[in-house]
Amino acid sequence: xxxxxxxxxxxLIYASWLFLVAAGLTVIYGVMRILNMAHGSLYALGAYASxxxxxxxxxxxxxxxxxxxxxxxxxxxxIGAIAGLIMERGVLRLMYGRDEVLxxxxxxxxxxxxxxxxxxxxxxxxxxxxxxxxxxxxxxxGVLSVSGYQIMVIGVSVVVGAILWFWLExxxxxxxxxxxxxxxxxxxxxxxNVRRMFTMTFVIGAGLGAIAGGFTAPIISVVPGIGVExxxxxxxxxxxxxxxxxxxxxxxxxxxxxxxxxxxHTMPQLELFIIxxxxxxxxxxxxxxxxxxxxxxxx
Amino acid sequence: xxxxxxxxxxxxxxGAVVAAEDINVxxxxxxxxxxxxxxxxxxxxxxxxxxxxxxxxxxxINFGGQPIGNLGPRKLMRRGLARSFQIPQLFLELSxxxxxxxALSAAEGRQLNMIRPVRTPERISAADDILEQMNITQYRxxxxxxxxxxxxxxxxxxxxxxxxxxxxxxxxxxxxVSTDEKYNLMDTVMEVVRRRGLTVLFVEHxxxxxxxxxxxxxxxxxxxxxxxxxxxxxxxxxxxxxLVTGKRHQPxxxxxxx
Amino acid sequence: MMHLQKSEVLLIVAALVLxxxxxxxxxxxxxxxxxxxxAALVVMGVVMLMRAGLISFGQGLFYCMxxxxxxxxxxxxxxxxxxxxxxxxxxxxxxxxxxxGLLLTRYREIFFAMLTLAFSMILYGILVKSHGLGSxxxxxxxxxxxxxxxxxxxxxxxxxxxxxxxxxLAAALFLNRYFQSSLGLACEAIxxxxxxxxxxGISRRQVLYINYVIAAALGSIGGSLTALTAGxxxxxxxxxxxxxxxxxxALLGGTGHVAAPxxxxxxxxxxxxYAVELFPNSWxxxxxxxxxxxxxxxxxxxxxxxxxxxxxxx
Numbered sequence: 001x002x003x004x005x006x007x008x009x010x011x012l013i014y015a016s017w018l019f020l021v022a023a024g025l026t027v028i029y030g031v032m033r034i035l036n037m038a039h040g041s042l043y044a045l046g047a048y049a050s051x052x053x054x055x056x057x058x059x060x061x062x063x064x065x066x067x068x069x070x071x072x073x074x075x076x077x078x079i080g081a082i083a084g085l086i087m088e089r090g091v092l093r094l095m096y097g098r099d100e101v102l103x104x105x106x107x108x109x110x111x112x113x114x115x116x117x118x119x120x121x122x123x124x125x126x127x128x129x130x131x132x133x134x135x136x137x138x139x140x141x142g143v144l145s146v147s148g149y150q151i152m153v154i155g156v157s158v159v160v161g162a163i164l165w166f167w168l169e170x171x172x173x174x175x176x177x178x179x180x181x182x183x184x185x186x187x188x189x190x191x192x193n194v195r196r197m198f199t200m201t202f203v204i205g206a207g208l209g210a211i212a213g214g215f216t217a218p219i220i221s222v223v224p225g226i227g228v229e230x231x232x233x234x235x236x237x238x239x240x241x242x243x244x245x246x247x248x249x250x251x252x253x254x255x256x257x258x259x260x261x262x263x264x265h266t267m268p269q270l271e272l273f274i275i276x277x278x279x280x281x282x283x284x285x286x287x288x289x290x291x292x293x294x295x296x297x298x299x
Numbered sequence: 300x301x302x303x304x305x306x307x308x309x310x311x312x313x314g315a316v317v318a319a320e321d322i323n324v325x326x327x328x329x330x331x332x333x334x335x336x337x338x339x340x341x342x343x344x345x346x347x348x349x350x351x352x353x354x355x356x357x358x359x360i361n362f363g364g365q366p367i368g369n370l371g372p373r374k375l376m377r378r379g380l381a382r383s384f385q386i387p388q389l390f391l392e393l394s395x396x397x398x399x400x401x402a403l404s405a406a407e408g409r410q411l412n413m414i415r416p417v418r419t420p421e422r423i424s425a426a427d428d429i430l431e432q433m434n435i436t437q438y439r440x441x442x443x444x445x446x447x448x449x450x451x452x453x454x455x456x457x458x459x460x461x462x463x464x465x466x467x468x469x470x471x472x473x474x475x476v477s478t479d480e481k482y483n484l485m486d487t488v489m490e491v492v493r494r495r496g497l498t499v500l501f502v503e504h505x506x507x508x509x510x511x512x513x514x515x516x517x518x519x520x521x522x523x524x525x526x527x528x529x530x531x532x533x534x535x536x537x538x539x540x541x542l543v544t545g546k547r548h549q550p551x552x553x554x555x556x557x
Numbered sequence: 558m559m560h561l562q563k564s565e566v567l568l569i570v571a572a573l574v575l576x577x578x579x580x581x582x583x584x585x586x587x588x589x590x591x592x593x594x595x596a597a598l599v600v601m602g603v604v605m606l607m608r609a610g611l612i613s614f615g616q617g618l619f620y621c622m623x624x625x626x627x628x629x630x631x632x633x634x635x636x637x638x639x640x641x642x643x644x645x646x647x648x649x650x651x652x653x654x655x656x657x658g659l660l661l662t663r664y665r666e667i668f669f670a671m672l673t674l675a676f677s678m679i680l681y682g683i684l685v686k687s688h689g690l691g692s693x694x695x696x697x698x699x700x701x702x703x704x705x706x707x708x709x710x711x712x713x714x715x716x717x718x719x720x721x722x723x724x725x726l727a728a729a730l731f732l733n734r735y736f737q738s739s740l741g742l743a744c745e746a747i748x749x750x751x752x753x754x755x756x757x758g759i760s761r762r763q764v765l766y767i768n769y770v771i772a773a774a775l776g777s778i779g780g781s782l783t784a785l786t787a788g789x790x791x792x793x794x795x796x797x798x799x800x801x802x803x804x805x806x807a808l809l810g811g812t813g814h815v816a817a818p819x820x821x822x823x824x825x826x827x828x829x830x831y832a833v834e835l836f837p838n839s840w841x842x843x844x845x846x847x848x849x850x851x852x853x854x855x856x857x858x859x860x861x862x863x864x865x866x867x868x869x870x871x
Contacts, residue, residue: 101611101670105612109844112801113846117842235671269686276678283660
């Protein structure tokens with residue numbers, strides 16, 4: 001019984017983190033049909049921005065928790081959005097209309113570049129930003145002890161998901177984006193400025209990746225390579241749910257999160273394996289993921 | 300004369316949309332049959348079902364006396380049912396000769412070899428034959444990307460003929476081809492068809508082409524066959540004129556339905 | 558009887574020249590050449606997939622399996638013969654590829670790319686957790702012999718080079734024929750237009766399946782050769798950035814000719830050897846920029862430089 005509660009809580013914590021990481025990836029793919037391999041690097045960029053700004057704040061005598069959080073989120077979003085803008089305007093724009101899989105390689109090139117740029121900017125020594133994590137303390141549920149920070153991440157994830165949902169389903173921009181997703185050529189013919197929408201989507205997606213990193217920074221030690229590890233897991237989540245679907249990303253995150261937690265508490269050696277096993281078994285029965293749609297080809 | 304293709308109660312629905320309903324058609328060996336209908340009337344749906352690209356929602360398809368309703372394009376090709384496409388389906392970045400060589404190799408029906416070259420002397424001469432019959436020899440060593448639309452249409456049909464089929468389904472052979480080219484194209488194709496004694500079913504928007512090349516016509520409207528008979532009889536039918544040919548209006552190069 | 562084609566004669570001559578030059582080359586060059594040939598073998602598999610329109614970000618899976626087969630075979634099965642160890646890797650790899658191929662042949666484009674990536678990461682994850690196998694540190698490979706011949710002290714690297722040359726030559730000659738064969742062309746046809754392929758009566762999945770399994774076997778041989786040469790295996794062989802490097806080399810060379818992977822792999826390994834020394838923190842940066850430049854300006858790889866020149870002369 002205790003194990004089940006532990007699995008549920010750990011699973012939920014992990015799932016909310018997975019959703020944060022995967023949301024930007026799936027939004028960008030949904031609208032632009034680009035699977036951004038550099039998404040993990042944006043995550044890392046956000047983590048570095050957050051860790052160094054918080055580190056700087058506390059080192060200079062800061063002690064206000066809310067300022068620390070404002071710095072964490074603000075710096076991550078700003079640096080992620082700027083990086084996204086540069087990537088979209090500087091590189092991706094030159095390649096639009098090419099093969100999806102070629103765009104994958106282009107974003108792989110961006111990943112390589114970003115990884116080294118971060119090493120050049122922040123060096124290879126780890127950065128820590130444990131203060132917000134420590135400040136929120138721990139909560140005890142019977143024998144189980146959960147950190148306040150982790151509970152807050154669940155909240156952040158829910159808020160991000162809700163904003164994204166509202167944005168895509170209830171606003172005018174969201175309507176335009178959905179029309180692009182449905183049929184890009186027709187939307188273009190109807191006067192939608194697809195290029196501007198692409199820039200906006202990529203910047204927002206990049207910002208989301210960076211926020212995920214920003215909120216993760218207090219939990220981990222920020223070192224080179226963290227982004228590379230993240231992208232594969234995020235991809236597994238997104239594919240399980242169905243590429244391009246926000247609901248899919250949420251459900252995929254929950255399934256993968258719970259499965260991983262169950263594995264950690266019962267068969268820890270299968271931890272990594274289980275994520276891909278979930279993905280593979282979903283794909284065997286639903287080749288486009290749980291919420292993915294197959295595209296028919298005109299002949 | 301024996302029946303080569305026979306459908307009974309053939310229907311296809313996309314959700315609530317009726318793409319084709321209760322189609323009962325019998326084609327006899329050696330017939331040249333035209334299929335007409337406005338956009339969305341169910342012509343291509345019909346062809347796609349008969350060639351196994353789209354599984355029917357209900358109904359029976361018999362080809363050469365055998366039910367084929369659940370066979371895919373691959374198995375149907377082996378049984379002698381071939382098709383061409385409204386938008387030519389070719390290997391754009393390969394040479395014309397390679398397009399034909401791979402088709403010839405596949406038509407031999409054996410496991411594809413991984414050591415011997417695909418361009419054997421026999422296949423090259425067979426490819427040259429069909430290129431000459433189709434009048435596109437000049438493109439032999441070009442990439443498909445270098446061919447004009449009319450030549451691509453001919454290559455598309457040539458590839459369909461390579462499996463030595465009994466029956467050929469042509470999906471709008473003259474769409475996208477200029478008015479002065481289209482008779483040339485059809486003359487070339489029909490000459491080969493006659494020489495090989497093929498049964499042909501072809502979808503066409505152009506009533507002049509229909510009158511000139513076919514003996515019998517199936518008229519489709521809203522997924523149903525509204526008229527089936529000799530060319531003059533069908534084209535003179537009031538309902539057909541209203542729903543399909545629109546009296547004087549004759550669409551020629553429209554993009555068709557899927 | 559098959560006649561030798563011009564490019565086959567050139568391949569054989571190049572192999573002989575490279576082999577003979579090992580007698581006068583410095584040791585580091587022999588070592589680098591062997592690693593480059595091993596990488597080129599893996600890349601040949603990547604190129605096979607590319608010709609079918611598929612990008613694999615997980616060829617490291619088979620590379621790693623080949624490497625670990627050498628390591629494990631020597632350690633637990635007491636096999637020391639290099640050919641037997643390589644054969645062991647190929648057997649294990651082909652068996653795995655035959656299972657994975659059943660699933661993967663249903664996927665194209667980014668799905669194929671990312672699923673191959675995921676599978677190689679599973680192996681990586683398993684190896685990292687295998688403490689008996691040294692976890693992330695990996696372990697050393699036993700001293701090997703070849704058909705009873707035990708290379709003398711100081712001659713291991715040239716023996717490995719000769720072994721690599723012979724295997725690579727065999728693979729290149731096969732692939733040269735394969736690219737011109739019905740099956741090889743069917744792969745390109747699938748890349749160009751799957752609908753037509755199906756209507757020709759060709760089973761797409763069968764063609765892709767065979768292609769995938771052969772590509773896997775080549776990856777395994779490359780991994781085994783690397784392990785025999787470097788004398789050490791570790792889980793990073795399955796890490797996806799290694800697979801990314803193979804994709805990089807394949808794009809660098811292009812898919813135009815079987816010699817392209819070799820030339821590209823030599824350039825890559827040589828440049829890497831220096832760049833990692835000189836700019837440890839900007840090697841990937843250089844890779845990324847070069848990759849973008851290739852995609853923008855040389856979409857058919859450096860091999861197109863040769864053919865373009867030849868066409869201009871003609």
